[in-house]
Structure formats: C-alpha cells, structure tokens
Amino acid sequence: MTNQSKVDFSGVRWGSVGWTNVCTLYLRAYESRSQQPILGDTAAADAVDRIEYDFARLHKAVRPWGNQFLVALRAKQLDTWAADFLRRNPDAVVLHLGCGLDSRAFRLDVPSGMQWFDIDVPEVVALRRQLFAERPGYTTIGSSVADPGWLDQVPADGPALIIAEGLLMYLRDNEIRDLLQRLTDRFGTGELLADLVSPWAPRFSNSPLLAKAATAGITKFGSHDGHELVEWIPRLQLVESTAFLDPAKIPLTPQRLIFRAFCAIPAVRNYDRLYRFRF
Numbered sequence: 001m002t003n004q005s006k007v008d009f010s011g012v013r014w015g016s017v018g019w020t021n022v023c024t025l026y027l028r029a030y031e032s033r034s035q036q037p038i039l040g041d042t043a044a045a046d047a048v049d050r051i052e053y054d055f056a057r058l059h060k061a062v063r064p065w066g067n068q069f070l071v072a073l074r075a076k077q078l079d080t081w082a083a084d085f086l087r088r089n090p091d092a093v094v095l096h097l098g099c100g101l102d103s104r105a106f107r108l109d110v111p112s113g114m115q116w117f118d119i120d121v122p123e124v125v126a127l128r129r130q131l132f133a134e135r136p137g138y139t140t141i142g143s144s145v146a147d148p149g150w151l152d153q154v155p156a157d158g159p160a161l162i163i164a165e166g167l168l169m170y171l172r173d174n175e176i177r178d179l180l181q182r183l184t185d186r187f188g189t190g191e192l193l194a195d196l197v198s199p200w201a202p203r204f205s206n207s208p209l210l211a212k213a214a215t216a217g218i219t220k221f222g223s224h225d226g227h228e229l230v231e232w233i234p235r236l237q238l239v240e241s242t243a244f245l246d247p248a249k250i251p252l253t254p255q256r257l258i259f260r261a262f263c264a265i266p267a268v269r270n271y272d273r274l275y276r277f278r279f
Contacts, residue, residue: 007130009053018127021100023062024071024166026055028103031068036251039072039079043103047131066255074195074244074274075102078165081193081276083108090114091158092190095183097145098167101128105138113137117154119145146175148182160190169197172220177232184235184279192236192277195244196223198270226275235279244274 012018028044031037048055082104086092090111096104099118110116118128118140125142134140143150145167162183168176180192197219205219223229230236247260263269 003129003131003133004050006050006052009051009127012053012127016123017121018123021124021127022051022053023058025101026058027062027064027068027071028075030064031072034068034251037072038069038249038251039076039107041072041075041103041107043106043132044101047101047103050131066258069250069255069259070245073246073249074165074272075104076249077242077244077274078163078193078195079104079108081191082161082163085161085191086111086114089159089161092161093117093155093158093187094161095119095154095163097162097164097179098170099128099140100124100166101131102165103132104163106132110137115139115155115158117141119143119150145179146171148178151182151186154186156186156188158187160187162190162192164192164194166195168194169201169219169221173228176221176229180229180233180236184233187279190279191239192229192279193275194277195272195274196221196226197272198222198267199224200267201271224270226273226277229275229277233279236277237279239276239278241273241275243269244272245269 009022012022025044026048028039028041029048031039032041032045086108092114094114094116096102096118099120105116105118114137116138120128120142121144122142125140128140141150141153160183171179199222201222202219226238226241230238245259245263247256247263250256250259
C-alpha cells in the first residue's frame with residue numbers, strides 16, 4: 001500500500017543518505033518500465049511518479065543504461081530467497097535492515113497476518129513514510145540498526161527472516177558482530193539474507209583516490225566468502241552463496257555482452273556476493 005498524494009523531495013540534499021536511496025528507488029522504477037523487466041518493481045515506479053524532484057539531473061548521475069541491472073539482479077535474488085522462506089514460514093517476523101526506500105514489503109506476496117518491520121535511520125524513514133503507508137502487520141522503525149533499542153519493538157514469537165541488502169559493508173566488524181548476536185539471541189530460528197563486498201572494497205574506499213569524494217571511507221567491511229559471520233556467530237550456517245551479477249539474466253544484448261566481459265575478471269565477478277544463512 002502506498003500513499004497517493006504528491007510528495008516534495010526537493011529538500012533531499014544531493015549526495016546525502018536520502019539521496020542515495022532516491023537513486024536506487026529510481027533505478028528500480030526505471031527497470032520496471034523495460035519491455036522485459038527482471039525485478040518489475042511497479043511499486044517503485046508508482047512512488048517515483050509521485051515524487052517531485054530533479055530526476056533529469058539524477059538520471060545523468062545514476063546512468064540507468066547499465067546500473068538498473070546491478071540493482072535489479074541483486075534485489076531479485078534476495079526476493080527469490082525471501083519468497084521461499086515466507087512460503088515455508090507464513091508466521092514469520094520479517095526484519096528488513098537498512099531498508100532505504102525499497103518496496104520489498106509490497107513487492108513480495110506477503111502472507112496475511114505476517115509481521116514485517118522496515119528499519120532505517122530516522123532521516124530515511126521520514127522520507128519512506130511519505131511514500132509507503134503503514135498497515136496492520138507492516139511497521140517502520142526509525143533507528144540506526146546498530147542501536148540495540150529498536151529491537152524491543154519487535155516480537156520474538158516466530159521464526160525470523162532478516163534481510164540486510166546493501167548494509168553490512170557500511171558497518172564495522174564489531175557492529176556487525178553485535179547486531180547479529182542480538183538478532184540470533186532474540187529469535188529461536190530463521191534465516192539471514194545479505195550481500196557482502198570483497199575485502200578490497202574497504203581498502204579502495206580508504207584510498208587516496210577517493211580522499212575528497214563523498215564515498216571516501218564509507219565501506220568498512222569486506223569478506224571473501226562470509227566465513228567471518230559464521231565464526232562470530234556459531235549459530236549461523238551458510239546455506240548458499242552466489243555472485244549477485246549474472247549477465248545471462250540481462251535481457252538486453254549490449255548490456256549483457258558488456259557485463260559478461262566485466263564478469264570474466266574474477267575480482268569484478270566476486271566484488272559483491274549474496275549469502276543465505278540459517279540459524
């Protein structure tokens with residue numbers, strides 16, 4: 001369910017956290033309008049249609065010609081895993097950590113009566129509430145995921161599906177460990193769906209090349225294979241892992257060929273991998 005009135009996002013500062021979320025929302029909306037959509041996020045398209053913003057300028061910055069597929073393919077695989085879990089656990093509690101302006105709660109076929117919580121920093125949740133209305137079973141929480149207090153608002157009487165898309169790489173090792181410990185201590189059973197970038201990503205983020213860029217130092221954690229999470233939290237068991245970018249799934253030939261060439265380089269192919277853990 002979405003709010004239907006027009007919303008003015010002109011106050012969203014270029015380069016801010018809110019702005020990055022508007023960018024990914026725009027990319028999902030753009031991809032939904034293609035002739036052969038991968039994700040088909042019509043809720044994102046509806047939201048973008050109601051936002052008043054300088055999308056002409058944003059379009060040039062996000063380069064949707066290729067980047068739409070980076071966003072759509074990652075989200076699609078996580079959606080597939082999430083849908084499988086929800087089919088098997090219709091009584092689950094869903095925690096979408098660092099949800100941004102993602103419409104996953106409306107994109108998936110969520111069983112009636114399920115409790116879904118979207119969590120992000122207050123600045124982002126304030127934008128989100130202008131686009132997506134709360135309803136019975138769907139709640140937004142404005143908080144840093146690293147703050148332990150928000151978890152008190154979440155019931156622990158069912159299995160948990162925890163989704164951390166585009167999040168853990170921006171947290172420090174101890175923040176990830178503490179967050180996952182709190183979550184696995186609270187719930188008896190569940191799954192964690194997350195993506196992790198390569199260990200060279202934090203090094204590049206802190207390189208002199210990005211010293212004056214808005215993204216300098218933003219990436220703090222990387223992993224080759226996700227083993228750190230299992231070592232920190234013994235209850236976690238890795239179920240499966242895959243590269244988020246599969247060029248064969250891109251329907252447009254020019255983009256498919258370009259990404260296939262890029263993915264022939266192992267460092268590029270494994271830069272961002274998707275993980276499914278069980279606990």
